[in-house]
Amino acid sequence: MQKSMRLPALFLLSALLSSRGMWCMAGDFCSWKGSGLSWDSRSRAVEQVHLRCTEGSLEWMSPVRALRIILEPNLINSKYTMVCIKPHSQFQGAYLYIERRRELHLLANELDGAWKVHCFGMDSAQRVALFLQASPQKDLNRRTAGFQYELLNSQSSGPIFQKFALVEDTCRPCDNEDLLMAVCTSDFVVRGSIMCVTHDWETQISQVDIAALKVHRQRNSVFQLDDRTGTWTGPIKTLLQCKVKKGDGDFLFTGSEHFGNAWLKCAPRYKDFLEIYQKARRLKSNPCDFQI
Template sequence: MLAMLWPSAALWITAVLLTGRAEAQYSSDQCSWRGSGLSQQQGSVEQISLHCSEGTLDWLYPKGALRLTLSPRLASAAVGPGGSSSSGLITACVKPSDQFNGAQLYLERDGLLELLVGDRIESSPPPRVRCFSRLPGERLALFLQATPHQDISRRIASFRYELRGDRTARMSLDSNSINSEDACRPCNDTEILMAVCTSDFVVRGNIRSVEEDENLRAAVIKVSTTRVFRQKYALFTGSSRLASRGEIRTLLQCGVKPGPGSFLFTGRVHFGEAWLGCAPRYKDFQRTYAQAKAARQIPCELPVD
């Protein structure tokens, strides 16, 4: 990690504050920027504004520097699991390409630079996903600076990014920076009911096996689904809606093991992969849902058995 002074933060990642139990949510629009450093002068800084909640940046033949403004169009606030009533916390994550090189990516926070991704040499392992959070009143920016090379013809600094208003982004993708006790604790009844309404996927299924992905430091849960209630992308596929398979990732330290029984799996999609949120046993969810429905306290309807 590298921190140094940098004049006047000019780039902001904008967000909205949480009010009550409402949570900031971003639109799902994709956007990207692709450009070449060949048209830039050495030492120049190009200003770029990306108006979306997720997208990509490809900088070919890096030269000079880029200043990135992330200003996504905000969708209406929605309640989500794990949200805070007063923090206004927004999480952003960047996922460098496996061949990221020719530049260094910094987070600028209130005039200080923190190194997120260093210039990668060929023998280095692939860079990891890095996440950071914005609190109300903080100044944030992304600063991409080219590193000097005699031959820039094969250099490409490329990464994907996401902005989220929920806790699962950091928990899923940047496990160096989280408290494993918080990440692995079971959801309470309120969080389960909220997860059903706001998750990117909601499926009923069984655990076939659990494998380890050492590169991601994640456990990959192989799931056979008996019902797909909702999925944002084609994560669980098969011959029919009632017979499909898919993969869900969670942190290694959570110690997920294969076992009998039916579960309700919910969670978020990060960089095209499903990450686990709340996952109660289906019979426990049925009981919680029935009690909340009888008390007229369910936030949304789900056609349970």
């Protein structure tokens, strides 16, 4: 399978480009879930889905023919500059393409690279067009093609954005200003200790498992409370190149959450952070109030 091709060459998609092509509009959603088994087998209509939020997902069960997805969020500001797509780990039954300059570029199929995250800048209309083309299959009931999407800005942290930021910038230690801003703006702020650090050489990702004394903030539920021990635990990811090691003592972990994972930004020792924060508060230079 070629990585890119002209649109008219792709099976079924010539109908999308023709004024005589038929469309089945599926409405506007943050997330969408549907099944090809509900489609009229006699129709040649291609269903079109508009996803209009800053994050969400799509799940297409029993894929048949083709599905066109427009990521066209209703934005009240222009801070978002890119869309990131993460195909489901059990992606099956279709090929996922992105349209760029009237060409289709393959992002994922069931044989290659379904776990990878792909990020793209949005066009001047702040939209991205994707295509899901069903692959030939006999057992429709056992196939599901889908993905998660998130809108981001070019300053987002995390190794999935290394196309847009140098590794040196991602791994750069945070200075005092960075630390103070991180507790104000991060998706998660957690005080705790490091239980262990593991490294995945295939994905080039390190995982830091945390035992938390206090979860000050989290956007999703990465850190879970163990009712039996009364301890919050959760994993934080970072680039393998950052060479994270296990350290003793309490830290204040901050960072961003993407696709259900926490990505590390700043992690000062808690006592060092307290000193920095208290000094900034005396000088009234702290960007926000933080409950110590």
